[in-house]
Amino acid sequence: MNMKIGSWLVAVMVLATNSPALATAYNMPTSNDSLIGNLQYTAVTADDDTAAKIGQRFDIGFSAIQSANPQVDITKDIANGTQLQIPTQHLLPNQPREGIVVNLPEMRMYYYTDGQVRTYPIGIGKIGKTIPIKKTTIVRKAKNPIWIPPQDIREFNLEQGIVLPKIMPAGPDNPLGPYAIYTGLPTYLIHSTIFPESVGKRASFGCLRMFESDIQDFFPVVNKGVPVVIINEPTKVGWENNRLFVETHQPLEEHNDAFDATLPGMVYIVANATNDSDALVDWQMLDYLAKERDGIPHEVAVKLPGLSG
Numbered sequence: 001m002n003m004k005i006g007s008w009l010v011a012v013m014v015l016a017t018n019s020p021a022l023a024t025a026y027n028m029p030t031s032n033d034s035l036i037g038n039l040q041y042t043a044v045t046a047d048d049d050t051a052a053k054i055g056q057r058f059d060i061g062f063s064a065i066q067s068a069n070p071q072v073d074i075t076k077d078i079a080n081g082t083q084l085q086i087p088t089q090h091l092l093p094n095q096p097r098e099g100i101v102v103n104l105p106e107m108r109m110y111y112y113t114d115g116q117v118r119t120y121p122i123g124i125g126k127i128g129k130t131i132p133i134k135k136t137t138i139v140r141k142a143k144n145p146i147w148i149p150p151q152d153i154r155e156f157n158l159e160q161g162i163v164l165p166k167i168m169p170a171g172p173d174n175p176l177g178p179y180a181i182y183t184g185l186p187t188y189l190i191h192s193t194i195f196p197e198s199v200g201k202r203a204s205f206g207c208l209r210m211f212e213s214d215i216q217d218f219f220p221v222v223n224k225g226v227p228v229v230i231i232n233e234p235t236k237v238g239w240e241n242n243r244l245f246v247e248t249h250q251p252l253e254e255h256n257d258a259f260d261a262t263l264p265g266m267v268y269i270v271a272n273a274t275n276d277s278d279a280l281v282d283w284q285m286l287d288y289l290a291k292e293r294d295g296i297p298h299e300v301a302v303k304l305p306g307l308s309g
Contacts, residue, residue: 024059024217025118028097034238035245035297036117040086049077052197056211058086061107061121061200067250067295087296090119091236091247099227100138102208104130105234105249105261106295107200109190109208113221120218122190123198123209127253131206131230136184138226141219144170145180150187153205179215183228191215234293235260237269244273244301246286248293263290270300278304 026036040058048054051065051074066074068087078084093101093110097117101110104124111118125131129152147168149157157164168174177192193199193209203209210218234251237244251261259265266286274281281301289298 024120024214025116028112028115028117029092029240033240034092034236035089035240036092036119037089039089039296042084042086044078044080044082044084046080049080050197051075051078054078054084054086055121055200056196056213058088059121059211059214060087061123062197063107063200063250064121064295065200067293070292070294085296087294089297091238091245091297092117093231093233093236094238095229095231095233099229100222102131102228102230103233103236103249104133104230105232105252105255106236109210111218111222118218118221120210120214121200123193123201123203125204125206126202129204129206130252130254131188131208132185133230133232134185136228136230138222138224138228139182139184140224141179141181141222143219144178145174145176145191146170147174147176150205156205177212177215179212179219181215181219181222190218232258233260234258235266235269236297237273238297239273242303242305243299244270244279244281244303245297246270246289246300247295247297248289249295250293263287266290274301274303280304 029036048057051062055061055065064087065084068085072078072082072084090108093103095101097112099112102122107122107124109120109122148166149164149168154164172194175194176189177194179192181190183189188206190208190210192212192215196211199209199211232252232255234249236247246266251258260269270281270286279301285298285300
């Protein structure tokens with residue numbers, strides 16, 4: 001990153017230690033602001049040398065670590081002492097702040113409740129198995145759920161020589177783990193997983209997978225009737241005081257023609273966000289974010305008070 005771009009990277013940077021995952025609940029920003037959390041850095045230690053371990057430690061998914069650290073091959077053990085950016089700062093999605101908002105390109109879920117917003121990384125459906133992009137609700141939840149494998153999953157496993165039972169009881173082999181939350185979209189659940197390394201990846205047949213530590217926090221506070229909106233928002237834009245931030249993620253492969261995944265679309269969004277105020281916009285930074293898509297909020301504009309009129 002050159003010095004000009006570096007000068008526009010505005011975030012609170014905290015040197016991380018080997019502490020447990022950060023709390024996922026934040027006080028709701030004002031209606032005009034959208035930034036939550038802090039950007040962090042950490043040095044990899046011998047005890048957490050894989051992306052899966054680091055993800056659970058900081059409550060972020062595999063794709064988030066990968067996007068924020070493109071210079072590191074996180075598919076392998078990460079060398080002791082490697083410095084990593086930890087993308088634990090987020091812009092709230094450009095959606096009403098109510099219920100559950102699932103942003104598929106970001107592979108992250110937001111839950112608005114009691115003046116707070118809770119946010120969790122998720123694993124999502126593989127290509128061709130994405131949960132529908134639409135609105136639904138929570139219809140029920142269950143501890144130690146049984147699993148009735150859908151036909152497509154049964155057929156997929158049969159191709160691998162695995163014959164699944166028609167009904168899988170609760171237990172250590174049940175892929176739903178100990179918690180399941182059912183939506184109004186049949187066969188699409190929010191659940192824990194016995195494959196924590198899949199959180200932050202496209203690995204499921206459509207369900208949304210959570211770290212068990214996260215769903216233990218989420219399960220007690222979500223109930224039947226909570227609205228859920230599934231969105232495809234690879235570019236998020238939001239203010240913090242007088243500064244405008246943009247956060248970009250890789251678009252879903254089957255939706256890579258999304259308007260806000262293109263530079264013209266991003267220019268339109270930023271122009272629309274700044275059209276009622278005098279603002280200095282760094283269009284070079286916006287061009288950089290259209291290409292790099294590191295999943296981190298970057299300052300792209302600042303209001304210049306006192307110039308209008």
